[in-house]
Amino acid sequence: MGNIGQSIALIGGPLLAHRFGIAAPFLLFGLASLTWGIVFAIFARNARGKRVPKTIGQNFKFLRRTKLAWVLSLFYSLTFGGFVTLSIYLPTIYQETFSINSTTAGALTATFVIVATACRPFGGWVSDRIGGRKLLLIVLLGVFLIGWTLAIQSMLLFTLGSIGSAVLLGLGNGGVFKLVPEYFPKQTGTVTGLVGAAGGLGGFFPPIFLGVMKDMMGSYTFGFLALSLFGLICAGVLCITFLEVNPPNSTVPSR
Incomplete structure (x- = not known):
């Protein structure tokens, strides 16, 4: 929603x-x-059952010593931040790079937004079946590959790449929030706040970066190559931190 x-x-x-x-x-x-x-x-009503609320200091202390929460924030800064960035920048890129009118650019951007939005709940559904970690690994490697199609100055490849990005980023958003309650069942609210904030920041800085790259290099190519590299880095971080760590009280092998 x-x-x-x-x-x-x-x-x-x-x-x-x-x-x-x-x-x-x-x-x-x-x-x-x-x-x-x-x-x-x-x-609105509060949930049943009483739980002693933690102070802000206790929540910050928990976050400081919990690296997995920051790793999930890193992933969401890419998946949701990438969604926001492309939603904002696609009309400009289509008009500046491929010289199409604003109506067509708006329609292509709307397609991206609709596909990404539709894929988010599907990402949660897939995560329930194959595991959020496995889905995120597929998504992050996919972002690495598809970033190259966005960097190529071809409208066909760019459009296909943007739709592919919509699918991957939507799935990734669902996958991240599958893992939050799975790994932090008692601190879901605290970690969700951190992850959501990272997504907001992820949507703020990349548009600035793309604009700077356009001014310096004359095109958005290097900005999308940086996005591709970021996807690969996140995939490496996932392999290092998550694939060998099971959720609390889990009796199921890591997936």
Whole structure:
């Protein structure tokens, strides 16, 4: 659902701003937030059972000594951050690099967003069957390979690469959040917060990096090659940290 909200904002925001003025999307977002806040206040209930809440200091202490939480954050910074980055930059790349009109660029970007959003729950489903670690390894190696197609100055290869990226990143997002409660059943909220924050940062810095590479090198090629290399690095980190570590209380061999 988070992906869907981001997708609606990405596609609908500019349309509303163009039709009704720059303030329209912000006013609509504020109204929607207020509405859902009221609904939440009326209907939301705390989970049954009491658990002594930990202090912020205790949570930070736990995160400082738990490397797997940071590793999952690294993976999510790639999978969700990559989704946000391409959602933002695809229209610009299509228009600047391949000289197509804004309508076609928007349609191709919408296709990317829809595919990535649809693949996220499917990633959770696949993780339930083959294991989140195995799925993430496939995804990360796939990102390494498909990053090269994005770096090639061919609209056909770039479009196929962007759709392939949507599939991989969507699956990867689902795979990461399969592993969070699996490895941290008692600290799911704390680790989820860290992983989610990493995803937000992953969507913030890569667009800046792509812009810098475009200004320095004259194309986005080196930016996508860096994305490819990052996927390979993450795959190596996964092999080192996760493949030999089973979840707590697990009686199932590592997958």
